[in-house]
Amino acid sequence: MRILVVNVNTCESITQAITRQAQSVAALGTEIIGLTPHFGAESIEGNFESYLAAVAVMQRVMAYDQPFDAVIQAGYGEHGREGLQELLEVPVVDITDAAASTAMFLGHAYSVVTSLDRTVPLIEDRLRLSGLWQRCASVRASGLAVLELEQDPERALQAILQQAEIAVREDKAEVICLGCGGMAGLAEQIRQRSGVPVVDGVTAAVTLAESLVRLGLSTSKVRTYAAPRAKAIVGWPAR
Structure with missing residues (x-):
């Protein structure tokens, strides 16, 4: 099984850290390929950069010329997952969704700890869109x-x-989600000091992606995530 783990920013050192984190939980026989977008911002901390990253991630995945079985979008609260789901036949897992859905198995309510305050509304919106906000x-x-x-x-x-x-x-959270791909590798230290389960989105996404592949399941194509209709698209950098 081969899983692409795509960083949303252009910082190669973060891609390497995310890749190492993904490899740390990958099952025997799972190959993790870390990808860095060919263009975009060095860090994603707002809507403009997030929309730019969405296009860059789609372009990077479509430019990969070897077979793969699943894709992980390693950006917390970022745009673009739905576009990848339209373009691909294989499962697509976003680390935001992976962390929150995993946390819901571990406690009644979870909290996300992220980077800058300006990214909080993006994460809140992503959780609402994914149906994960209620808890x-x-x-x-x-x-x-x-x-x-x-x-x-x-x-x-x-x-x-x-x-x-x-x-x-104060918020009565029973589980903590690390709300940034750049926090990869900190979960165990936070768990030991906070006393509650801590979910890293990258590792959660790997195990979810592996499960979907093993179950032979992928995105439904009958309506919302049907392949894009054939039409002329001027200047699109992907195939």
């Missing part, structure tokens, strides 16, 4: 930009932990 206790911002998470890991850990503890104490 979300809160979406909290650590106050750190995406690239800062990598530059100062200890500061990042403390900022995320602080918001996780507030979510548990």
